[in-house]
Amino acid sequence: MEQENNQSKPPVNLLANILGNALNTSAQHGQQQAGLETRTCGSCGAARPDGTELSTCAYCGYEFFPQP
Amino acid sequence: MNTTTDLQQRWDAFLFKIHERFQEILSQAAAILPELLDYQQFDTIPFSNAWTGINAQSKELIAKIDATWQNTVSPGWETWRNEEEDRLNDAGQEMEHFHLQFYESYYREQEKGKKLMLQLEKDLRNYEVKTFAAAGRKLAAKAHEVLSGEFSCSQCQAPLPVATNFYRSYYQVCQYCQTTNTFEPGSIARMTEHFALDPIAEEQALDQYWKYWELLQQYSAQREEDEAAITADEVLAAYTNYIEVYLKARINMIPVYQERYEADKKAKIAWLSKYTLCIS
Structure with a gap:
């Protein structure tokens, strides 16, 4: 009888709390999708062409990071 | 009164139980951890948090071996040694032979525990590296799928293929309109470098x-x-x-x-x- 009881006993889930905690306490971050984007000039709206510098617009000369 | 046979049998049974419970933890983890990445849409944080818990529980079990030796088993052996010394003393017998036998058994039993601790630490490390590498390969395959998709220039919409084995942001120039695009590989690809690279290399x-x-x-x-x-x-x-x-x-x-x-x-x-x- 005792043997039967032992056989029918469900296995102990040793990790139930660990997995529950991991799922409940992990912050849910939104996933960022892969993609291409272009920064455009705030003054004339032009995109940055290849080989140009980052500080001024190659088309209108607008300074992206003006000196204080 | 304990005899050496009692002490040995109880110690063996304890070590067997620890080994059994350790294997049970790892086999339960093996059934659940690989699914966790899919279930969480390739978010690696719950996976890593779950591993932290499993790892701590496994290490706690390993540490029990030494603690039990120090707190229970070794004092049991010492008590038995003292009782035997008293008995030999009362009988006026010499103790050298007894001490030789005693310490041989004592250190052999202690060594059993140390050996199991090292074995379990090795098993845990193997398991960690292999489990993380398997999850990492899953993540890398998904990242490859994402990066093999169709991308186009944000200015002229011309096709702009991206590298499938580089997981950081970089500039990509459009060959048609010469615009400098910034490529964002996305969370899955970024996580590949942080999460998958090390365990896959460790596994090899x-x-x-x-x-x-x-x-x-x-x-x-x-x-x-x-x-x-x-x-x-x-x-x-x-x-x-x-x-x-x-x-x-x-x-x-x-x-x-x-x-x-x-x-x-x-x-x-x-x-x-x-x-x-x-x-x-």
């Missing part, structure tokens, strides 16, 4: 790692007054072998790591020499 270098580890254990166990059977140079050579395989496996996955191969190798060897082997 695991054989070399254990050769180094075995030598280091033997080297550390040597007594200063004895002639060294294992030299620091031998440990260093085994470590260098391991680190070369590890670093090359990283390059296979992300070729840009070639640029820092020599610097990484030098830094790792310097760290081992200075802080582990204390030879420089």
Whole structure:
């Protein structure tokens, strides 16, 4: 009888709390999708062409990071 | 009154139980952890958090071996030794032979525990590396799928293919309109470098790692007054072998790591020499 009881006993889930905690306490971050984007000039709206510098617009000369 | 047979049997049963419970934890983790990434849409944080818990529980179990030896088993042996000493003393018998036998058994039993601790630590490390590598491959396959998709210039919409084995943001110039686009690889690809790279490389270098580890254990166990059977140079050579395989496996996955191969190798060897082997 005792043997039967032992056989029918469900296995102990040793990790139930660990997995529950991991799922409940992990912050849910939104996933960022892969993609291409272009920064455009705030003054004339032009995109940055290849080989140009980052500080001024190659088309209108607008300074992206003006000196204080 | 305990006899040595009682003490040995109880210690053996305890060690067997610990081993059994340890295997149970890892087999339950093996059934659940790989599914966790899919279930969480490739978010690696719950996976890592779950592993932290499993790892802590496993280490706690390993630590129980030493704690039980110190707090229960060893005092049991000492009590038995004292009782036997009293008995021999009362009978006026010499104790040298008894002490020889006693300490032989005592250290043999202690060694059983130490051996199991080392074995379980090895099993845990193997399990960790292999589980993380399997999850990492899953993540890398998903990242490859994402990066193999169709991307186009944000200005003129011309097709703009991106690298499938580079997981950071970079500039990509459109060949049609010459606009400099910024490519964002997305969360899954970014996580590939942080989460998958190290365990996949570790898995490939695991054989070399254990050769180094075995030598280091033997080297550390040597007594200063004895002639060294294992030299620091031998440990260093085994470590260098391991680190070369590890670093090359990283390059296979992300070729840009070639640029820092020599610097990484030098830094790792310097760290081992200075802080582990204390030879420089």
